[in-house]
Amino acid sequence: MQHKYIVGHSEYHGSASVRLPHGFEHDIRFYCTEEEVLPRMVGITMLSLDSLGIPITTPDTHPMVPNYEFFPVDSRDIDAVYTLAHEKSLCIDGPHGQEWVKFPEGLDPQEIHFVGAQLPIHSSGITRLCESPESDECKSGEHNCEGILGLYKGYSLDFVSCRASSGATKIADLSSFGSGGQLGDFGEAVDYVLEILRSESKETLFDGDFARYWDGLPPGTQAVFKYNSKIFEWCELRHAYTASNGWRDAETLGKYLVTQADEGGSHVLSALLKNSLIRKHTPHKYLLQAFALEMIVSGDPDRQDAFALQFKKQSVSVRAQLLEEQRVADYVKAMSLLP
Numbered sequence: 282m283q284h285k286y287i288v289g290h291s292e293y294h295g296s297a298s299v300r301l302p303h304g305f306e307h308d309i310r311f312y313c314t315e316e317e318v319l320p321r322m323v324g325i326t327m328l329s330l331d332s333l334g335i336p337i338t339t340p341d342t343h344p345m346v347p348n349y350e351f352f353p354v355d356s357r358d359i360d361a362v363y364t365l366a367h368e369k370s371l372c373i374d375g376p377h378g379q380e381w382v383k384f385p386e387g388l389d390p391q392e393i394h395f396v397g398a399q400l401p402i403h404s405s406g407i408t409r410l411c412e413s414p415e416s417d418e419c420k421s422g423e424h425n426c427e428g429i430l431g432l433y434k435g436y437s438l439d440f441v442s443c444r445a446s447s448g449a450t451k452i453a454d455l456s457s458f459g460s461g462g463q464l465g466d467f468g469e470a471v472d473y474v475l476e477i478l479r480s481e482s483k484e485t486l487f488d489g490d491f492a493r494y495w496d497g498l499p500p501g502t503q504a505v506f507k508y509n510s511k512i513f514e515w516c517e518l519r520h521a522y523t524a525s526n527g528w529r530d531a532e533t534l535g536k537y538l539v540t541q542a543d544e545g546g547s548h549v550l551s552a553l554l555k556n557s558l559i560r561k562h563t564p565h566k567y568l569l570q571a572f573a574l575e576m577i578v579s580g581d582p583d584r585q586d587a588f589a590l591q592f593k594k595q596s597v598s599v600r601a602q603l604l605e606e607q608r609v610a611d612y613v614k615a616m617s618l619l620p
Contacts, residue, residue, distance in 0.1 A: 282308065284437045286328055287429065288362060289354050289396025291442040293347040299411040302430055303422030306344050308437035313453035314340040315347070315444050321508050323453055324441040325361050328393075344422075348414055350407045351429065351442065353397025353580070355548040357513060361504040362393055396442075400429065406580035471509050478515060486515075487522045514552045517545070521553060528562040535567025539606060542574035550575040569599065570606040577612050585616075592618050 301309050312327050313319040327337050394400045402408050412428035413419045424430040429438075445451065481491040495503070495516075507513045525534035538559065541549045550571055553559050560568065576588040592600065592613065600619075604610040613619060 282437050283435065284392060284439070285433060286393045286439045286441055287351075287396065287400060287433075288324070288328070288358060288393060288441045289400070290352040291349040291396075291440075292445055292447050293349050294447060297348045297414060298345045299348045299414050299430070300420060300422040301342065301344050301346060302424055302434065305435075305437065306342060309342055310339045310439045311342065311346075311444055312339060312439065312441050313444050316446065317443065317451050317453040318445050319441070319443045319453045321358060321361070325358070328362070328439070328441050346410070347444070347446075349410050349440075349442070349444065351396045351400075351402075351409070352407055353402055353546075354395050355546055357504070357507050359395055359398070360507065362395075363390055364501050364504040400432070402580065403427070406582060471506065471512075474506055475509070475511060478511065487519045491515075492519070510552075514556065517549055517552045518556060518558060521559060525562065528558070531562055531564050534559075534562055535564045538563055538567055538571045539574060542571070542578045542608070547575045547579040550578075566602045566605065569603050570609060573603055573609045573612075574606065577608065589616055589618055 312324050396402065396408065400408065403412075409428045410430050411419050411424060411426055412431070413426035416426065418425050419431075424434055477494055478491050481489050485492075498506070503516075507516060521534060521537055522528060524537040525531070528534065538550070538553060541553065554568070554571060554575065563571075573588060573592075576584040579585075592603070595603070604613065
């Protein structure tokens with residue numbers, strides 16, 4: 282039987298349920314219980330432990346489950362999974378010294394399908410477990426729909442994703458699934474790294490002691506620490522700082538910012554655009570284009586509608602600046618936003 286790990290963000294709305302594939306009810310596993318949010322590090326750790334052959338106890342799977350909606354992951358998830366898949370061990374610094382954690386040598390990245398990458402997202406911006414829950418076939422568990430259960434018909438599946446409705450606050454942890462103690466507490470380690478970052482002066486933020494400390498960490502350790510938003514933002518700002526020769530090359534900085542729509546996605550743009558250093562040093566034209574691209578590549582219909590409203594309010598000169606970026610021009614044309 283073929284197997285895939287499905288890694289993505291998910292939630293559900295309403296009370297609609299779908300039937301798991303007939304004959305595969307015990308071959309579909311979720312890494313948290315219903316109404317739980319699965320932190321990224323917990324999910325990735327369970328995936329790694331499972332691939333090592335370390336038994337993990339996942340929640341009982343019932344034939345009927347909510348029709349979860351899946352959203353794309355970001356670069357941090359992809360970096361973490363692929364890096365850890367090739368790392369033999371992971372070294373975590375903390376207030377009490379170093380902790381070494383063994384990770385799998387044989388995790389096959391081909392078995393890991395990321396939502397938004399190997400698992401495509403529909404034009405609506407989401408992909409559901411089942412896209413035809415009212416059809417007779419799907420009701421019986423014989424899924425031939427365009428949802429995940431139809432696309433992966435005949436596969437055993439592990440879902441590394443949340444199972445909560447929007448706004449849920451119950452958090453899954455390793456101890457819930459018989460994996461407690463396998464990994465240790467990363468909270469203290471993250472606090473330790475953040476303390477080093479906080480002690481760095483603004484003048485040496487990207488090339489001082491913290492930068493040297495960071496550069497000395499193994500790739501797997503960096504991938505794990507990037508799950509912290511403050512560390513992630515520092516990494517992205519440092520890339521921008523380096524690309525622009527210490528903020529001195531404003532034109533290159535602007536072009537770098539715009540390229541993150543392709544290379545990093547909307548989450549990277551969001552991290553960069555909200556920072557005062559970026560706004561201070563980036564030419565206005567590129568800021569406008571980057572804000573537009575962030576909304577366009579997000580895939581969120583509400584945000585794209587908000588962009589359409591804002592675009593129509595802009596002066597001719599501002600519109601012209603936005604349209605210099607071809608992807609924005611293509612979007613404006615496709616949405617018929619020009620008079």
